[in-house]
Amino acid sequence: MKLVKNAAGRFVPKEVNGEVQIPFKGVDKYKPSRVKARSPIKSCIDYRSDGNKVLKDLKTALKKAGLKDGMTISTHHHLRNGDAVTNMLFDTIKAMGIKNIRWFPTASFPVHSHLIKYLEDGTIHHIEGSMNGPLGKFTSEGKMKGIGVLRSHGGRYQAIQDGEVHIDIAVILAPTADPFGNATGDRGKSACGLIGFALGDSEYADKVIIVTDNLIPFPCVPWQIQGNNVDFVVEVESLGDPKKIVSGTTEVTKSPDRLLIAEYVADFIEAAGIMKDGFSLQAGAGGTNLAFVLFLKEKMKAAGIKARFMRGGSTKYLVEMLEEGLTDYILDGQTFDLEGVRSMRENANHVNTSPFTSYNFHGKGNFASMVDTAVLGATEVDIKFNANVVTHSDGYLLHGIGGWQNCLYSKCTILAIPSFRDRIPVIVDRVTTLCGPGELIDVIITERGIAINPLRKDLLKAVKDSELPIKDIKQIKKEVDEICGGAPVKPKLNKEKVVAIVKWVDGTVLDSIYEKAK
C-alpha cells in the first residue's frame, strides 16, 4: 500500500477501499469547492396519500428499499449498549444472502460484537464510523476485509455532504414514531433523549427506514426526524434493553485522583477567568467530567455567576444546573441518563441539537467553536499537545472519535486525564495515533499538575499568580516515566498494512492505524 507523509508528519494511504483520499494539509487548510451531495427527487404521489408507511417487518422494508450487495447501510448509536436492532438488522441482511455491506454507524458498542461473525463471513465488508472494544480489536488484528474509516460526529456529516459517503439505506431506531415516519427519542419505553445523529442520514440517504417499538397515531409531535424524509416504518417488539440505553458513565467518579483532576479543572476555569457571567461550556460523560461540573457549580453559586448555555451529552448534573438557574440553556447533542431524557421532554430550555448545528465542517459556522471551554478526555497526549482517543499505547484500536475532534475548536480546550493508568503513561513522546493536532489543545490537566500549551500565552498569563500546580508537560512526563520504570516501549506494528484511517473534521486523512504485528 502506498503511503504519503501528510502535513502532520504522519503516513497515510492515498487510496482507501478504492476511493482516492486527500492527506491532511493542516488545521483549516483544506476546503473542498464542489457542489454538495444531492439525493434523487422524490414525489409524494409515489407514497400512500393516507400517510401510512408501515410495513410488516424489517426484511420487507429492506427488500422494498432495494437492498443489494455492496450497499452502504447507516445506523445510529442513540440506544448505546442497549441496542438490539442493529444486530437484528444484520441477522436479516445475512439471512437475505446479501454481502459486502459498508456499515456506516455513528458509533459502535460492545453489544455489537455480535457482528464480528458477519465481518468474518463477508456480510459486512468494512466499518466506517467507530470500532469500539471487540470490533476494534478485530480490526487491529487485520481481520476486517476492507479498511476501517474513523470519523468524528461532525466529520460524518461532512462526509455525507461531501458525497464521500453515499448512504443507500438509513435504518433509524426511534423510541416513538407515527405511521408517516415522524419520530422522536424523548419518549416511549426505550426513550433515549434525542436521535439527532440520524438527521443527516434522513436527509441524504436514498431510502430511510424508521424502526420503532412505540408506534403512535399521527402526529408524533414534536418530531426530531421529519416523516417527509422517511420511506418506511417498521414496528418491532423492542428496540433493546432500556437499562443499557443510558450510558454507564453517568456516575460521578469516587476515585480520589480523578476527583483531584476534576477539582483542578474547576479551579483552572475559575482562575483563567473563563467562569464569568454568560459563559458557556461543554461537558461530556465520564466520571471526571461529571465531577468537574459539580465543583464548578459550587464556585458559580459562591460567585453568583450564571452561564448562558451548556452543551451535553447531558446528565442529571447538567439538568440540576438548568433547574437551579445556573445556566439559561442546555444545548444537547445526546442524553446520557433518564433525568436528561425527562428534562429534554419537559423543559423548553433543554434544546436538542444535531451534528449539523454543532459540529459540521460544511455548516455556515457551528456551535463547537462558540463554546468558551470544552473538557474532554484522551487515551494519550504527547509533549507537543497532540492527542489520541482511538488507540491505546499497545497499538490496539479500542474507541471511536465521537464529537471529540469537533470540540477541540472551543475557545479553551482542556483534556482532563490521569497522568498514567495502572502502569501505562498517558503522556508520551509521540502519540500512537494522531486524532487531534496539538495546536487546538490548550490545557492538559492531570493529578500531577496542569500543563498549558505554550501557544496560549494568554492562559499562561491569566493563571501565573494562582496557586495552581502549573508545570511544563515534559516535567509531568518525566515524573510519570520515573514512576512507571522508564518510557513505555512502542508497540510492534505492521507498517505495511493499514487497517483503519483517522479522518480530520474536513475529510482529509490525519493518520493511519496499523495491524498489530503477530
Place this chain on the structure above:
Amino acid sequence: MKQNIKKSSAGKRGDTVRSDCYFEIELKNSGGIKINLKSKVDTMYGESIRQMILDMSEFFGLKDANILLDDNGALPFVLAARFELTVKRLFSDLKKEYLLPFNKKNLYSTKKDQLRRSRLYLPGNEPKFFVNAGLHSPDGIILDLEDSVSPSEKDAAQLIVRNALRSVDFYGAERMVRINQLPKGLDDLKFIVPNNVNVILVPKCESAEQIHKLEKEVDKLKKQYKVENPIYFMPIIESALGVIKAYEIASASKNNYALAIGLEDYTADIGTQRTNEGRESIFARQMLVNAAKAAGIQAIDTVFSDVGDMESLRQSVIESKSLGFEGKGCIHPRQIKVVHEAFAPTTDEIEKAKKIVLAFEEAEKKGLGVVSLGSKMIDPPVVKRAVKIINLALLNKQIGKDWRKK
C-alpha cells in the same frame, strides 16, 4: 539455603486486581529460568519485566525454576516486593534483601513540632493507593502494617511497605508507618528503620515500658544501618488502661512527639458503642489531651470513618479542635482538605491574634512590662495563644509573611 517447599506464590490476581501482580515459582532441577508472563502492559514493559525477573532470580541464586507472573500493571516496586516474597516463602531463612534504588526525593526529615492536622491511613498491602497519596497533600501518610493487613499477608505488607518507603514519592508528607502491636511490631522495624521512616505509630499502647522496648530496638537498628535522621514515635492509646497510663506513655521517650487516641478499640474496651456525639469517649479524649500537653507533645484525635459525610467530618474536627487536639486521622484522601479547613483558625481568630501580637511587639519595643490592647490588659498566655494562631495561619497560607504591613 534451606528449602522448605518446591513451589510458592505471592501477590494478587483476578479481574478486580489493578496495579498489582501475582507470582508463582516452581523449583526445578534443570532447564534454567523459564518465564511465563501474562501482563496487561506486555507491549510497553514486557521486556523490562522479563529482565527484572532474570536479575532478581540471579540475585537470589535461583537457577532452575518455572516462574509465572500474572501482572495487572504493577509498578516496579510492587513487582520486586511480590517476587522477593515468593522466593522467601520458598526459603524461610533467606536474609538477602532485593532493594531498589532509594528515591532521593524522599531523603527528608521532619520536625517535632510541625503541623500534623491530617494523617492518611493506607492499607500496607494495597500498593495501588500509595503512588498518588501524597498528591492530596496530607500532613502525613501512614503505611499500615497492623489492622488493615490480614494475618496471612503480614509478610507481604512488610516488603511492600519497605519498597514503598524507598521508591514512592511522598511529595513532602511525613512518612509514617503503623507497626503491629508490640511485641510483634518489633519484627516490623527492620523493614522501616533503615528506609527513612519519619514516624512510627505504636498501636494499643498501654505502658511506658513498651515505648522503652521500642526505643531500644530502634536505636539498635539505627546504629546498625547508620541511620541519622530522627525517628519519632506516636503512641496510640486504644484501651481503658492506656488512657489511665496516658501521661506515663506520653513522657516515656524524648522521641515521642504526639499522643493519639483510637476510639474503635477504646469504646469496645469500655463496653460501649461509638456514637457521632462521642459522649462515651469524652473522658478519654480529655485525659489524652491533658497527658499530651503535660508531656509537651501534640494531641492527635482518632479517625473519622464515614467517608461520605463531609459535613459531619467538619463538625467532628471543630469539636476536636475545641478539646485541644491538633490532628485527625483520615481514611480517604477527600477528607484531607476538610480537615485542614476545619483546623485552620477562623478569620476572626486571626484578626484578633494579629492585634494582640502587634501590641505585644510594640510593648516589647518600648520596654513596657505590661501589654495592653485598648483599655484591656493582656495576659502572657493570651499572647502565647495569639502567636500560635498567627503561626498556624502562616502555615496554612491564610496570611502572608508580610502580614504586619497589611
